Amino acid sequence: MQKLKxxxxxxxxxxxxxxxxxxxxxIMWFSFNKESVSSFPIEHYSFxxxxxxxxxxxxxxxxxxxxxxxxxxxxxxxxxxxxxAYALHKYNYFGKSVLLKIILLPITxxxxxxxxxxxxxxxxxxxxxxxxxxxxxxxxxxxxxxxxQILTRFKKLDPYLEMAAFDLGASPxxxxxxxxxxxxxxxxxxxxxxxxxxxxxxxxxxxxLISRENTLPIEIYGMMxxxxxxxxxxxxxxxxxxxxxxxFLSLKFNxxx
Amino acid sequence: MKNLNKYLLLLPLxxxxxxxxxxxxxxxxxxxxxxxxxxxxxxxxLNFDSYIKIFTNPLYYQTLIRTFFYAxxxxxxxxxxxxxxxxxxxxxxxKHKSFxxxxxxxxxxxxxxxxxxxxxxxxGQEGILNxxxxxxxxxEKPLRFVLYSDFSVLLCLVYIFLxxxxxxxxxxxxxxxxxxxxxxxxxxxxxxxxxxxxIFPLILPGVISGGTLALVLxxxxxxxxxxxxxxxxxxxxxxxxxxxxxxxxxxxxSAVGVVLLVLVFLLLELSSRYEKxxxxx
Numbered sequence: 456m457q458k459l460k461x462x463x464x465x466x467x468x469x470x471x472x473x474x475x476x477x478x479x480x481x482i483m484w485f486s487f488n489k490e491s492v493s494s495f496p497i498e499h500y501s502f503x504x505x506x507x508x509x510x511x512x513x514x515x516x517x518x519x520x521x522x523x524x525x526x527x528x529x530x531x532x533x534x535x536x537x538x539x540a541y542a543l544h545k546y547n548y549f550g551k552s553v554l555l556k557i558i559l560l561p562i563t564x565x566x567x568x569x570x571x572x573x574x575x576x577x578x579x580x581x582x583x584x585x586x587x588x589x590x591x592x593x594x595x596x597x598x599x600x601x602x603x604q605i606l607t608r609f610k611k612l613d614p615y616l617e618m619a620a621f622d623l624g625a626s627p628x629x630x631x632x633x634x635x636x637x638x639x640x641x642x643x644x645x646x647x648x649x650x651x652x653x654x655x656x657x658x659x660x661x662x663x664l665i666s667r668e669n670t671l672p673i674e675i676y677g678m679m680x681x682x683x684x685x686x687x688x689x690x691x692x693x694x695x696x697x698x699x700x701x702x703f704l705s706l707k708f709n710x711x712x
Numbered sequence: 713m714k715n716l717n718k719y720l721l722l723l724p725l726x727x728x729x730x731x732x733x734x735x736x737x738x739x740x741x742x743x744x745x746x747x748x749x750x751x752x753x754x755x756x757x758l759n760f761d762s763y764i765k766i767f768t769n770p771l772y773y774q775t776l777i778r779t780f781f782y783a784x785x786x787x788x789x790x791x792x793x794x795x796x797x798x799x800x801x802x803x804x805x806x807k808h809k810s811f812x813x814x815x816x817x818x819x820x821x822x823x824x825x826x827x828x829x830x831x832x833x834x835x836g837q838e839g840i841l842n843x844x845x846x847x848x849x850x851x852e853k854p855l856r857f858v859l860y861s862d863f864s865v866l867l868c869l870v871y872i873f874l875x876x877x878x879x880x881x882x883x884x885x886x887x888x889x890x891x892x893x894x895x896x897x898x899x900x901x902x903x904x905x906x907x908x909x910x911i912f913p914l915i916l917p918g919v920i921s922g923g924t925l926a927l928v929l930x931x932x933x934x935x936x937x938x939x940x941x942x943x944x945x946x947x948x949x950x951x952x953x954x955x956x957x958x959x960x961x962x963x964x965x966s967a968v969g970v971v972l973l974v975l976v977f978l979l980l981e982l983s984s985r986y987e988k989x990x991x992x993x
Contacts, residue, residue: 464796464799464800468801478827479822481830482829482830542721546718563980564932565932566932568740572739572740592732594732595732652821675826691823698822702821
């Protein structure tokens with residue numbers, strides 16, 4: 456009886472895991488299908504869709520734009536996030552808990568509302584719908600990721616570390632760059648990898664801020680609306696492999712301390 | 713000097729958030745009480761017509777109510793699917809636990825669009841489900857209802873938000889001390905009674921916070937319905953999308969957005985209050 460129960464639990468758990476992963480495996484498998492119809496069984500395997508993908512100029516342009524947006528918004532979020540996380544950890548401010556809530560708004564509130572809010576307001580301050588607007592939008596939600604990830608590490612850090620540096624005659628700058636920064640380095644690398652992945656995949660905000668130049672997910676969205684193209688299987692497979700590697704590394708870096 | 717540093721370090725963040733986050737939110741709040749002229753241009757004239765429209769025109773309030781019920785359904789299905797998986801990893805897996813944990817965390821961060829696309833090639837008319845069933849001789853013509861229906865949208869939402877529910881539930885499972893479960897069994901309770909009386913009350917905070925996440929995420933989702941929905945599939949966020957796009961009625965769109973925002977705020981607040989209360993006990 457106990458054995459039967461164990462079987463039922465294991466069976467349901469593996470079914471759920473299968474549900475989580477089989478659609479992804481299907482995409483990867485069908486990206487090597489020679490035919491353009493995605494039906495069983497696959498008769499011939501080939502790399503045709505990968506070749507087509509790399510020759511598809513609008514897709515490749517979208518990949519370049521996505522990389523550009525991901526890298527620049529991650530850098531901007533780093534420049535704002537590191538000093539802010541440091542300050543929020545070290546000092547007490549009036550209204551600090553409210554500020555922490557505001558920082559998190561772009562990841563707690565529905566992306567569509569943030570998207571239409573930016574869409575409505577940005578032209579008022581002279582930012583037209585463009586990649587510049589997308590860049591600002593992405594930076595805003597990446598700041599939330601950066602600050603939460605780095606603050607978590609700061610909380611685990613020995614509070615006497617910085618004091619020891621000061622006692623030994625380090626200036627605040629020296630203490631930060633020689634003592635603090637090396638200790639939060641892995642958290643920063645983890646946060647950077649996550650930010651890159653999230654920016655590369657972001658749709659709800661980008662959707663409303665884009666003008667004519669598409670990012671990769673928006674380009675895929677457009678292709679999907681028009682019908683099924685196996686090139687999407689090929690690009691999806693590449694995106695999956697790249698983002699899984701990045702996330703895997705990021706999880707590893709975040710655990711290190 | 714020290715005080716100056718204290719504020720200087722935070723200045724870029726404050727400016728950025730004010731300009732690119734707080735003001736935009738305040739702006740749609742204001743825009744929601746304006747009107748539009750016949751050409752769809754926003755007219756700065758204070759009125760509450762948009763809000764009145766939302767709560768009197770069935771298109772808006774019915775969609776809101778339907779989306780809310782769908783969101784509850786998605787959350788419940790996610791919870792039901794998460795329970796055995798989280799239970800299994802906590803109590804049955806002895807080796808490679810971190811590997812299993814990674815398996816549920818990985819999809820959490822994975823591309824939304826790609827995962828939605830997967831369902832399109834599985835459920836489509838010439839998709840994997842139909843062609844397999846036809847090859848096996850179970851059906852003769854492709855099933856039409858599976859893709860481009862409310863069903864396919866809900867399936868996709870469950871699929872995408874499942875990790876958001878599974879992770880908090882797993883975390884609360886892990887916090888249960890094993891001796892508590894053993895004590896319950898020693899006192900003669902069977903597995904079901906142990907689950908109902910000992911385990912479930914302890915994982916309830918995780919269930920609530922995961923469920924709330926799925927609820928809130930479904931309320932804010934417009935992509936699944938626009939990619940996998942049928943001609944009549946309409947979620948509340950699709951209305952916002954249309955009002956800012958083809959229909960071009962920004963005040964009304966903003967008002968729907970604000971209603972959505974208030975709803976999400978309330979849900980998150982309720983959930984976090986529940987968790988705090990639970991923490992103290």
